[in-house]
Amino acid sequence: MKNVLRQYRDQAGLARRVRELEAEVQECRSLNLRVAELTDLVAELLVPLAGSDDPRVVEILERYRAGVSDPAGPSPR
């Protein structure tokens, strides 16, 4: 009887795990569309904007760059 119960629990657990895994796989798949959208947006808007002579655009780009770069000056190590 215990074995039957354990088997049932294992199978129910497995079914739950499969459902969870399927949901996780779908979550990963849906990133393709998001990545494509963001890349498209950046390529189509950021690049022409960067070519602008407007000093505010340059300032924003420089500030953004500073926030994603290593610090200036000698390496901390």
Place this chain on the structure above:
Amino acid sequence: MSTPVVIDAHVDDEGVGVRLPRGAQDRPVDLVFDEQRIGSFWLERDTVERDGGRFWAWPGPLRSHLVGRTRVALVDHASSEELYAAEVVLGEPADAEQRVVVADAQGNPLGLDKSMRLMRLFADRSAEHLDPLLDSIEDVLAALRSCGVEAFIAYGTLLGAVRQGGFIGHDSDADLGYVSAHDHPADVVRESFRLQRALVDMGYPVTRYSGLAFKIFVQESDGTRRGLDVFGGFLREGVLYLMGEVGHPFEREWIWPLGTATLEGRELPVPARPEHLLVAMYGESWRVPDPAYQFETPAGTRRRLNGWFRGTRVQREEVWDPYYARKRGRSEDRPSDFVRWVRRRERRAVTAVDVGCGTGADVAFLARHGVNAIGLDYCRRAFARKQRKLARRDLPATFRWANLTEVRSTLVTGALLAREPGPKVVLARHLADATNADGRANLLRLARMVLGGEGRLYLQVLSAPAPGGDPLGVHPIDVDGLVAQVEASGGTVVARHDLAGERPGQTDPGATPYLCRLVVQWPQ
């Protein structure tokens, strides 16, 4: 009155009942009213058990046409043998001699396509009516070629060309496809975006269905506006995926170099080995005509196509497009209590953005009060009427198409509206509870961009089932979860009102709340 010929059938206002001989093989039959083919169904597969026999209910779109006398016949699709025929009276005709008419307003005969939509089918069109469509197919194929993809005729159009050199009679539209040179889902989506842009630059209106499929509208020489579906595809690890139904083992050589097939006398591009694509689309029996064919896309393929490409039209096909198509011409669109409530609290607001504005009644209300009112909705049909009306009256109202389940649309709309003059307010009435999690996240993102750290977002959502039934397309959501999402986005809920009705003053103070209004602010 019914006079059975070969099978025992009965036709009434509900539908068609048939009694099949024991052991009879399932087969598709054509439904014919007075010589006009209306549609097809499989005697077993498409019917349900009723009173010991099988029953096929009249499809919804057909019902309004079923008034008058007609000679109903059921004809075996393969052998053309008439299996049943009877003169019947349907509905309650004012004139006893009135015949059933299944036609559009111009008198063109209509028929049911395989999705049970009432359309102008190819079988009912003369060659001169097909010419504009063939011209459009060639135009769009050329446009796609100029954008760098080798497109071909696909699905029913390919099937008709290869099988009989012409359109399939029970089909109503033409489909095109292409296979990308890329093999990664994100890259084929980017290519599809690029194609859309190039086509729009050429002057074609385009509406997107997913990351890999869109419809191009073409103005035909006879004045009609036709939409051609373009399905993208790609090869990945020996499998061809083609929107919206295909995921099948495939060889590159079966696609390229493209060949040609004749469609109504014109040579059009097809895959190098079209028979392989037809097997992938319709199975091994593609050579046998089936007017009521139903795609049986394997679950794995559907999951992949859904996961990679779909999810950007949440509730459009299911709820809003049909709703606004039916609503056309009706005028019950008074401003909501919600917008009046917001207006009382935001008298200084110069600009108001109503996200998910629907027919635009709240936008009109705000514009009449001198506010620069902007309505956003992903269903352009919803606000088209109000947009024309307000433009005629010279009120400060504008409407834009925007889709919260598309990141691109959200970000570019947010960036443009951030430039509008302040103080600003953003409204979203029954939107967070009508969209999905992505839509909610993008709603907050959009509001935050538009407000730029000044002004507030006002939300109204359903927090529990509404007493008289939930409003169309709206489902109660977990408000605490929404508050947590606001906080995660850096915002603060500055006020929360749990209500038992749109007008709190008129409802019983002890009634259970089912509506929630939230006021959200973001720091500068």
